[in-house]
Amino acid sequence: xxxxxxxxxxxxxxxxxxxxxxxxxxxxxxxxxxxxxxxxxxxxxxxxxxxxxxxxxxxxxxxxxxxxxxxxxxxxxxxxxxxxxxxxxxxxxxxxxxxxxxxxxxxxxxxxxxxxxxxxxxxxxxxxxxxxxxxxxxxxxxxxxxxxxxxxxxxxxxxxxxxxxxxxxxxxxxxxxxxxxxxxxxxxxxxxxxxxxxxxxxxxxxxxxxxxxxxxxxxxxxxxxxxxxxxxxxxxxxxxxxxxxxxxxxxxxxxxxxxxxxxxxxxxxxxxxxxxxxxxxxxxxxxxxxxxxxxxxxxxxxxxxxxxxxxx
Numbered sequence: 527x528x529x530x531x532x533x534x535x536x537x538x539x540x541x542x543x544x545x546x547x548x549x550x551x552x553x554x555x556x557x558x559x560x561x562x563x564x565x566x567x568x569x570x571x572x573x574x575x576x577x578x579x580x581x582x583x584x585x586x587x588x589x590x591x592x593x594x595x596x597x598x599x600x601x602x603x604x605x606x607x608x609x610x611x612x613x614x615x616x617x618x619x620x621x622x623x624x625x626x627x628x629x630x631x632x633x634x635x636x637x638x639x640x641x642x643x644x645x646x647x648x649x650x651x652x653x654x655x656x657x658x659x660x661x662x663x664x665x666x667x668x669x670x671x672x673x674x675x676x677x678x679x680x681x682x683x684x685x686x687x688x689x690x691x692x693x694x695x696x697x698x699x700x701x702x703x704x705x706x707x708x709x710x711x712x713x714x715x716x717x718x719x720x721x722x723x724x725x726x727x728x729x730x731x732x733x734x735x736x737x738x739x740x741x742x743x744x745x746x747x748x749x750x751x752x753x754x755x756x757x758x759x760x761x762x763x764x765x766x767x768x769x770x771x772x773x774x775x776x777x778x779x780x781x782x783x784x785x786x787x788x789x790x791x792x793x794x795x796x797x798x799x800x801x802x803x804x805x806x807x808x809x810x811x812x813x814x815x816x817x818x819x820x821x822x823x824x825x826x827x828x829x830x831x832x833x834x835x836x837x838x
Contacts, residue, residue: 557637
């Protein structure tokens with residue numbers, strides 16, 4: 527029974543003080559050298575987790591690790607090279623992590639690119655879909671046996687309010703070779719993140735692992751660094767209205783650590799339009815819950831990545 531009595535008001539807002547002790551747990555976080563990923567890693571390390579910063583740039587990753595241990599002496603922090611735009615790199619990183627860890631308690635799929643020019647990954651996928659969705663899909667599938675071996679493990683995938691903006695899964699042109707639009711491409715990738723989470727949770731039923739999603743709201747990070755100059759100027763002007771990366775990390779942290787979290791939940795800021803504030807359970811767009819589309823996306827993703835998950 528809740529300790530909050532009727533008439534006593536709402537429970538206090540969830541924050542880093544609510545993170546349970548993470549001692550003995552291993553957390554792998556993609557894109558953890560900056561922004562929300564860094565803040566997520568720092569908070570988990572400060573609470574005892576053995577944290578792996580899975581990053582593309584090793585030098586930046588090592589710098590981030592040093593920054594974390596400077597404020598949390600004795601924290602277990604290591605760096606793993608991972609380029610989500612290369613399936614070869616994804617496989618190499620997964621192999622290295624599996625050689626080091628018999629179990630993994632938390633996989634936080636945080637890294638991402640936003641509003642990039644038309645381009646392709648090393649495997650020929652549209653950059654945003656290939657990096658944000660397919661790279662994480664493959665990475666999760668390759669590490670899933672280590673997660674299944676850890677009681678109470680979780681896969682947390684970071685989506686965005688962008689999943690509502692001109693978003694659809696374009697099965698007839700997944701790589702957006704025709705009429706490329708950077709906003710639609712980002713929306714497709716973030717919608718895919720949610721559909722992946724919901725379908726993964728369905729397939730995980732009966733196991734001790736759950737899949738959860740989160741979004742950071744309007745957070746001041748480096749994610750917009752690939753946008754055109756005009757858009758960057760607009761975003762810079764709106765920066766005072768955004769929240770810090772530390773606040774933006776709270777939905778991911780709650781999804782990863784709150785004992786009351788249920789598989790398939792989605793966390794975001796509690797403020798107006800889910801742009802700011804402490805995390806709560808939120809809902810995603812109506813189309814994100816379409817089971818037939820989720821299952822079709824899963825099948826296509828396995829075909830494109832050649833990664834088959836060890837679950838039903």
